[in-house]
Amino acid sequence: MSEKSYPSQSQDRFIVRLPDGMRERIAEEARKNNRSMNAEIVSRLEQTFNLVSAAPLSKGIKNLSSNIKMLAMEAIVISNYASSLEQYLDVVDPGGPRPPRPSFDEAALESGSDGDNG
Known part of the structure; x- marks a missing residue:
């Protein structure tokens, strides 16, 4: 009579020494999650690997x-500088030609938003 083979018999095995009380904690969590202790340990290891890979x-x-916040602050500084230049040009060359000034929502920049609602 041949012995029945199970997939788990061909999988890698690793013996782990657990600190006092750890086995009971794993068993309790496994019961709560309706799975074997092995499945509980594997699940927790997988979660840890997922957290580590998401860290970078x-x-x-x-x-x-x-960087976005820093760029937003720089945009506000540039806008203020442009306003000062416009005021200077109004004094030294009243009514002279002025280049078009780009518009942006300064309040949105200060809050870190891009001004889009979508």
């Missing part, structure tokens, strides 16, 4: 957000 993305998003 999160850092990149924070850097982008910081």
Whole structure:
């Protein structure tokens, strides 16, 4: 009579030494989640790997957000500088030609928004 084979018999195995109380904690969480202790451990490892792989993305998003805020502040400074130049030109060359001035929502820049509602 041949012995029945299960897929888990061919999977990698790794013996882990658990600190006191850890086995009971894993067993309790596995019961709460309706899965085996092995499935609980594998699930938690997978979650950890997903968090670690998302960490660089999160850092990149924070850097982008910081750069956007800095650019918004620079745009406000440039806008103020342009206003000062216009006032100066009004004094030294009243009614003279002026280049068109780009418009933007300064309040949106100060709040970090792009001014779009969509």
